[in-house]
Amino acid sequence: MATSLRLPMATTTSLSSSPSWMRRRSSHTVCAMKRRPLLSPNESFLGKLASIASNTPKKLIEPPPDTDTPPLLHLFNSPSSYRFMPSAAYEESIESASDIHRIRRFDRWRNKPKDLSTFLLDRRIVYIGLPLVPVVTELVIVQLMHLGFDDPNAPIYLYIDSTGTTQEDSQPVANESEGFAIYDVLMSLKTEIRTVALGTATGQACLLLAAGTKGRRYTLPNTKLMIQEPRVAPSGSLSASDVAIRAKELKNTKDTLVKLLAHHTGNSAETIANKINPSFYMDCVQAKEFGIVDEILWRGQEYLKDVYLPEEEESDTSAVTDDIGAV
Numbered sequence: 001m002a003t004s005l006r007l008p009m010a011t012t013t014s015l016s017s018s019p020s021w022m023r024r025r026s027s028h029t030v031c032a033m034k035r036r037p038l039l040s041p042n043e044s045f046l047g048k049l050a051s052i053a054s055n056t057p058k059k060l061i062e063p064p065p066d067t068d069t070p071p072l073l074h075l076f077n078s079p080s081s082y083r084f085m086p087s088a089a090y091e092e093s094i095e096s097a098s099d100i101h102r103i104r105r106f107d108r109w110r111n112k113p114k115d116l117s118t119f120l121l122d123r124r125i126v127y128i129g130l131p132l133v134p135v136v137t138e139l140v141i142v143q144l145m146h147l148g149f150d151d152p153n154a155p156i157y158l159y160i161d162s163t164g165t166t167q168e169d170s171q172p173v174a175n176e177s178e179g180f181a182i183y184d185v186l187m188s189l190k191t192e193i194r195t196v197a198l199g200t201a202t203g204q205a206c207l208l209l210a211a212g213t214k215g216r217r218y219t220l221p222n223t224k225l226m227i228q229e230p231r232v233a234p235s236g237s238l239s240a241s242d243v244a245i246r247a248k249e250l251k252n253t254k255d256t257l258v259k260l261l262a263h264h265t266g267n268s269a270e271t272i273a274n275k276i277n278p279s280f281y282m283d284c285v286q287a288k289e290f291g292i293v294d295e296i297l298w299r300g301q302e303y304l305k306d307v308y309l310p311e312e313e314e315s316d317t318s319a320v321t322d323d324i325g326a327v
Helices: 009-016 020-035 044-055 079-084 088-110 116-122 134-150 177-188 204-210 240-265 269-275 284-290 302-308
Strands: 125-128 156-162 193-202 217-219 224-227 280-282
Touching (some): 116 125, 116 134, 125 134, 134 156, 134 177, 177 204, 193 204, 204 224, 204 240, 217 284, 224 284, 240 269
Parallel strands (some): 125 156, 156 193, 193 224
Antiparallel strands (some): 224 280
């Protein structure tokens, strides 16, 4: 078979005098044929190619007149020449090596380990695990907007373990506007927001917890929840006018916080104003009674019901595990 595909010496000489582009195509064709698996001499398609190579070798390197025509098919004069195409078994043997390599590369890419944030985002979970400093606020807003536009009909799970815009000792680390920015994005999304408190949800973080879809706000049993008045960071020496302006702005911020908490908890604005001065701490049961959350996810800690719930109280506190995405 190798002899039947070898070009005569005269033909080789004539090709050497061909244009440069033809010689390049010829060299590429020869290299490609060397990389091919061993050819079967029983294939009628190869026999036809051997005959063309012996009689008119230039046809092998001429491009087809129609770009939609498969390679080499233009060498045959009638549609009946399709019978000269390689058999399915031969095509499978040709492509098996490259297919295996391609599949292995895809598997390596598909199984590539992802960072934890991407892993949670793929499951439509946004996790807030730090105080609401500007860089955290920016990341949370971007993730919420991405999930909201990606699939408006699928719920978003907001896991909260944050002290809001303050530290544990209630010292401010960011402006109250950071929490309001996330809140505004939550309200603008058409998708359902399911909030889950774990660890700590205080200050602005507690507002975000209460801002979830009604009936889809959850907390774990040992979470610390707290609402408080807005705080401002020390800003050095200020003039009397600046102090008055700052005090007025702080009062407006407090009024906004009171109205939002009253709206989401179902309490009156007066009740909220009295509770946040001084800070109002709640356990899981008190947070449910106050309207911050709707359900307590005991999840294997049912024995704590005797600690948090009075014995005479009969309350339906069954865990709603189907609504929460498993991490």
